[in-house]
Amino acid sequence: MASASTLPGPALQASKAALNAALAEEEAKIAANGDAQSEDGEIQEVDMQQQADAIRTVFNDPTNFNVKHPLYSSWTLWFDSPATKGRNLPQTPMSSFPQTPLPHTPGGLAAQGWMEDIKRVISFDSVEEFWGLYNNIVLPSLLPQKANYYLFKEGIIPAWEDEANKNGGKWSIQLPKDKNRGHIDKMWLYTMLAAIGETCDPLLEAEPDQQPQSLITGVIVSTRPQFYRLSIWTRSAPAGTGAPEDDKLRERIEAIGRHFKTSVLGYSEGQKLAGPLATEVEFLSHKDSEKKGKQAKKIVV
Template identity: 80%
Template structure:
């Protein structure tokens, strides 16, 4: 096969290589190197590999898939999509699909009319196929948004999965972060679809029932002077310091800041237009600045 140069770096490149390596080793029809008598058999791996198409060799018609824990849906809006029947989106390789009939859809119908549902995917390869065919946040027009939410959850407070939750978010000046926002958004999506934001899931006893995932979606927004990246949760702690849910939510925010965004422990982002990594419940967001935020 012809080698394809990758522009990915760090964790993203490692994740891609792991998926491809697993595809070659686990794909049905690829024989083992050992026969039943223990003798080493010569296998033409090149011939076997020629039949496999990954997102890197064929971004649209690949045939290797590794399932995700959950299915995810990408939504998009920008000034160009508002009030139009057909979206003027940067999506080039995937068709539009109808919006789901979820419990909160009716309540959010007016606001959701301008948000276009792009595609739902449930595998590592489909994610990279999507990522390789959309415009990165650094090149989006002003006031545009990408919303990546679990299948069946709409990116609105009114959805049943979101109404009792909140969001971690960070706001970053555009002029200083144009070269970083694409990587930040990629790593945020990878952490979401890989279910690595929540330590309660990664530490769960495999013999028992894992707790319900609390991440419902992630968002990146472009504004005239800043970018905003957010993580939405289905639950939010109370203002009480001893609320047992508070520690779990704080751990999600700390992972977001340290492992995903790459900031140092205790690092402050004090700068014009910048915010720290902050959590606020959706209900408190309606209080116009009167609510106390959680900051990591």
């Protein structure tokens, strides 16, 4: 098992924050008890070992843990399928999200109609809550055709028109269903873990002291009659202007794609994946996704 020092900056920060918060809570309890029981001038001894033993994580007490491991960001899982369309299932009202309204354009209105069918499953902000969710939902390999899971940072709607997504794009791969039914569940799990662990964007690990904003807004798995599709959405996309800042952004986007292909999906960097119903790991801006034919500019790793 890797030591804590090998964690990327955001994950290491969150882990330390959990333990520090637990220690501070225990110290406050001891101080409160001491004030209530001590007489003036009496010195209270603090048993530090007892204080440490009172902290229980899911790793040493899976049922009675009292300390959670917070994630660097809060996340929301969304779901839709043909079976949910038009049904009035319980969900959190969209007005509860601190979100810029979708624009009143033809595309914006289409997105608003689409949002009537997508269902918000749950939000979470800790490792323990993630595993509680994962262990109680249907795996992608068992989902009906045309179903989708969307895991996005809380407050970001899984739509192109969202303020956090409108200038971005997505890395995606399409995989034939028959050949990948036994692999898609693991691939989706690893994609989610990379997202919530903030390891999709290698710059966050390379420059932990600067804490740049993550480019990742969400991840998606889609089931179709003949294939699965996995996607990672980003908040920015290179414009191909040749300007230094745009070239730097392209390098960062490409690093995300290589990490997705090799560290998350488990392919070698030079491996060719395209074939019948299959694509390479490809990046396309949301704006280019609306274009047809050769006008769309893909990045392939």
